[in-house]
Amino acid sequence: MSTESLLSVRDVTVDYATGRGRLRAVDRVSFELGAGEALGLVGESGCGKSTLGRALLRLVPLAGGEVRWQGRDLARLRRDELRRLRADLQIVFQDPLASLDPRLTIGQSVAEPLEVHRPELGRTAVRERVGRMLARVGLGPELHNRYPHEFSGGQCQRVGIARAMILEPKLVVCDEPVSALDVSVQGQIVELLRELRRDHGTALVFISHNLAVVRRLCERVLVMYLGRTMEFAPSEEFYADPLHPYSRLLLDAVPVPDPRVERARPPLAAGEVASPFAPPSGCVFRTRCPVAVEACARDVPAFEAATGSRRVACLRWGDRVTARR
Amino acid sequence: MTYLSIRDLSVRLRNGPPLLRRVSLDVEAGEVRALVGESGAGKSMIGKAVLGILPPSVEISGGQILLDGTDLLTLPPKDRRRRIGASCALIPQDPLTALNPSHRIGPQITDRLVDILGWTRADAEARAKALLAEVQIPDPDRVLRAYPHELSGGMRQRILIASAFAAEPKLIVADEPTTALDVTVQRQVLDLFRDLRRELGTALVLITHDLGVVAGLCDRVAVMYAGRVVERATTDRLFAAPRHPYGAGLLAAMPRVDERPDRPLGTIPGAPPDLRRPPAGCAFRPRCARAAADCAVAPALVGDERDAVACHRPLAGPAAVDGAPGAP
Numbered sequence: 001m002s003t004e005s006l007l008s009v010r011d012v013t014v015d016y017a018t019g020r021g022r023l024r025a026v027d028r029v030s031f032e033l034g035a036g037e038a039l040g041l042v043g044e045s046g047c048g049k050s051t052l053g054r055a056l057l058r059l060v061p062l063a064g065g066e067v068r069w070q071g072r073d074l075a076r077l078r079r080d081e082l083r084r085l086r087a088d089l090q091i092v093f094q095d096p097l098a099s100l101d102p103r104l105t106i107g108q109s110v111a112e113p114l115e116v117h118r119p120e121l122g123r124t125a126v127r128e129r130v131g132r133m134l135a136r137v138g139l140g141p142e143l144h145n146r147y148p149h150e151f152s153g154g155q156c157q158r159v160g161i162a163r164a165m166i167l168e169p170k171l172v173v174c175d176e177p178v179s180a181l182d183v184s185v186q187g188q189i190v191e192l193l194r195e196l197r198r199d200h201g202t203a204l205v206f207i208s209h210n211l212a213v214v215r216r217l218c219e220r221v222l223v224m225y226l227g228r229t230m231e232f233a234p235s236e237e238f239y240a241d242p243l244h245p246y247s248r249l250l251l252d253a254v255p256v257p258d259p260r261v262e263r264a265r266p267p268l269a270a271g272e273v274a275s276p277f278a279p280p281s282g283c284v285f286r287t288r289c290p291v292a293v294e295a296c297a298r299d300v301p302a303f304e305a306a307t308g309s310r311r312v313a314c315l316r317w318g319d320r321v322t323a324r325r
Numbered sequence: 326m327t328y329l330s331i332r333d334l335s336v337r338l339r340n341g342p343p344l345l346r347r348v349s350l351d352v353e354a355g356e357v358r359a360l361v362g363e364s365g366a367g368k369s370m371i372g373k374a375v376l377g378i379l380p381p382s383v384e385i386s387g388g389q390i391l392l393d394g395t396d397l398l399t400l401p402p403k404d405r406r407r408r409i410g411a412s413c414a415l416i417p418q419d420p421l422t423a424l425n426p427s428h429r430i431g432p433q434i435t436d437r438l439v440d441i442l443g444w445t446r447a448d449a450e451a452r453a454k455a456l457l458a459e460v461q462i463p464d465p466d467r468v469l470r471a472y473p474h475e476l477s478g479g480m481r482q483r484i485l486i487a488s489a490f491a492a493e494p495k496l497i498v499a500d501e502p503t504t505a506l507d508v509t510v511q512r513q514v515l516d517l518f519r520d521l522r523r524e525l526g527t528a529l530v531l532i533t534h535d536l537g538v539v540a541g542l543c544d545r546v547a548v549m550y551a552g553r554v555v556e557r558a559t560t561d562r563l564f565a566a567p568r569h570p571y572g573a574g575l576l577a578a579m580p581r582v583d584e585r586p587d588r589p590l591g592t593i594p595g596a597p598p599d600l601r602r603p604p605a606g607c608a609f610r611p612r613c614a615r616a617a618a619d620c621a622v623a624p625a626l627v628g629d630e631r632d633a634v635a636c637h638r639p640l641a642g643p644a645a646v647d648g649a650p651g652a653p
């Protein structure tokens with residue numbers, strides 16, 4: 001394992017017990033994240049993004065694999081180490097209002113993590129830090145004594161971010177933090193996250209189905225499909241030249257706010273996601289894959305090193321590369 | 326030929342504040358017209374007013390809705406309903422709640438054809454089957470007998486689209502038809518609209534907050550803010566040279582998947598206003614970088630159907646479009 005790696009995820013597997021039997025929501029996912037890096041986690045609804053995000057924070061039990069935090073297996077941390085970890089690892093949820101305690105003013109909400117994790121700080125120090133953090137996310141002192149229900153969705157999301165950032169964590173997992181927001185407000189939050197990363201060097205796992213936002217925010221992208229990883233790549237390489245057929249499908253589907261681009265688009269044969277209770281044999285994507293061959297129904301493609309630091313799970317990614325030369 | 330003409334339509338909460346203020350816009354036969362804007366701008370309210378499905382808590386306080394020349398608002402309720410039922414259809418945002426979970430799909434498509442339009446059941450069923458095939462639903466026979474929960478979200482939305490097109494209406498109102506969907510399914514739906522429109526010549530009012538969805542599909546756009554139309558434009562003109570600072574701000578705030586993230590995203594400070602307490606003067610004033618003293622008076626929408634703006638200090642208009650090189 002490389003020394004810089006902050007988070008190292010190995011073969012992480014998560015199962016849910018459901019009325020229809022066992023559901024493998026995350027299936028042997030592996031990736032590494034360096035300090036200060038941002039990873040975008042993308043894929044269609046139900047592919048396991050949120051479940052993986054939760055697994056990183058130990059909010060769901062693993063059925064297999066391990067998550068290493070600065071080299072230490074999360075499952076083996078001592079109690080005091082786990083406490084430290086809770087301060088270093090934060091999460092921001094999609095629904096900003098539901099994730100705040102309605103009985104606390106926003107000032108109290110943001111102060112709470114400090115009170116729990118930094119009891120040595122005096123009241124003045126706490127107040128000062130909270131004021132600075134809230135100012136940082138664009139909420140002035142006149143708002144500190146207000147309650148969440150008095151705020152718009154965008155404002156609540158700012159509070160959620162302030163609360164996650166107040167301990168200066170090393171990693172924040174954001175689960176669809178802008179999906180519920182209006183376009184103009186979404187832009188504000190994306191820029192805010194960009195600035196906070198730049199100023200504090202916080203690493204980010206950014207879960208989103210919005211590939212345009214991920215491109216703005218993340219250096220790396222991990223593509224999931226039916227619980228498995230399809231591609232892991234540096235963003236700019238990924239967006240310029242996706243290697244996996246599923247990555248290509250996702251990118252081709254995103255609408256671009258430009259009439260010339262949109263009108264010139266050929267129709268897309270997107271197909272349907274297979275049932276997670278009966279994932280296809282071989283490559284799980286094969287039922288929708290435009291370049292599938294017979295072997296794809298038989299062999300499970302390994303998530304293997306492709307060019308540079310990229311990884312891809314496709315039997316044919318190499319053919320594609322050759323074919324284009 | 327103008328098929329739908331909304332003139333000075335005002336809607337308010339009963340005994341409460343206005344939700345729509347003197348909204349005017351035309352939809353030509355066969356045209357795809359977008360209504361864009363953020364939550365609370367009143368987009369859905371327009372669609373509901375046209376289809377006569379406003380919630381009981383709101384009322385129309387003025388204006389006309391001319392459908393093929395007849396003012397719907399002057400018709401007795403029964404005639405109005407019949408007229409709308411015969412020529413208009415709705416595609417709702419949420420495919421899950423729009424289908425009745427305890428009924429099979431088939432009757433949910435065909436009942437309307439039989440009950441409202443007087444088709445025979447056999448004709449209606451044949452039509453439903455053909456339409457499901459058209460929207461690329463495999464095995465239409467099985468799907469017609471299925472219950473909604475047996476189908477994916479994308480299939481359900483395609484069924485609702487098929488169902489809206491079933492009676493070959495002249496006008497369809499689609500309220501955020503792709504917002505709840507994955508990008509892949511969204512793309513299928515957009516492709517489908519494109520085909521159906523070409524084949525059937527149906528006029529479509531597309532309500533959305535996503536300018537990406539507008540770009541490929543719509544002929545003209547009306548931008549809404551706080552219950553008013555603040556800009557009307559052809560799609561090309563809006564994207565090339567938005568004139569209202571709000572429309573311009575929205576475009577600048579849209580991240581593009583096909584663009585390197587070097588340019589910082591444009592931002593619009595603040596949030597859309599609370600319609601119960603609208604700011605005096607131009608509703609966009611508190612968020613507007615161009616605002617000046619005269620903006621304390623609400624600007625009127627000035628221009629024609631293809632090109633109009635409600636702003637005291639609009640950005641350079643279509644003149645700039647002609648001269649502008651196509652931006653990359």
Ligand SMILES: Nc1ncnc2c1ncn2[C@@H]1O[C@H](COP(=O)(O)OP(=O)(O)OP(=O)(O)O)[C@@H](O)[C@H]1O
Pocket residue numbers: 016017018023025043044045046047048049050051052209276
């Ligand atoms: N608590 C749960 N119990 C049972 N199954 C679950 C539970 N949570 C999620 N699942 C299932 O696990 C799979 C992965 O779900 P998950 O929520 O992680 O996906 P996601 O990628 O976050 O989707 P979305 O984009 O819709 O948020 C799905 O098939 C989902 O139905």
Ligand code: SF4
Pocket residue numbers: 245246283284285286287289290291292293296301313314315316317
């Ligand atoms: S392994 Fe086969 S089916 Fe899977 S993505 Fe590659 S070519 Fe397509």
Ligand SMILES: [Mg+2]
Pocket residue numbers: 049050051175
């Ligand atoms: Mg999720």
